[in-house]
Amino acid sequence: EVQLVESGGGLVQPGGSLRLSCAASGFTFSNFGMNWVRQAPGKGLEWLSYINKRSDTIYYADSFKGRFTISRDNAKNSLYLQMSGLRAEDTAVYYCARDEGPVPTIFGPWGQGTTVTVSS
């Protein structure tokens, strides 16, 4: 069974940093691109970043370039999102999602999300 499990969320002060993780199982992680998506309370879905299977193609939504960094460790079947300079508006549930194509195509399985709260 394909599973994606996010972790690393929590309460962080404005200006702080946080590293989210997404542990993959039930499939060959190194064969798939991956994405991060977030959803602020009561709001819609917002795509953050994509990384291909070899980590040699990375895309960011404009709003997050320079503040967020996506990475992966295929040996550990894990995806990461390093977030810095966090603001109150970064408060959201953060999801990882598997990309189903050899290039950005479509999201297949999603994790259940990890909650990040930015507050003093």
Next chain:
Amino acid sequence: SYVLTQPPSVSVAPGKTASITCAGNNIGTKSVHWYQQRPGQAPVLLIYYDSDRPSGIPERFSGSSSGNTATLTISRVEAGDEADYYCHVWDSSSNHYVFGTGTKVTVL
């Protein structure tokens, strides 16, 4: 940047048909995907490549796309269809994924 606009809400009686539109510039030239998100849950792929259904998705869900509008249609609506629905495309001109603004479907 590419923008996808959906109606905020759609209300439909059980057994009737609900149509959710997703408006975007020349969206008919892109591959459109739809996700269903029930309260408190992660999104689930509902329709891909405009009109294909993943295994396990009922035939009541269908999609189409042409010109500047993509449409998700839910036939014979059931109470369990109450959820938020999002359209989704890959914009190759900006190398960005874009989600629609989302539509909340309420079953009366």
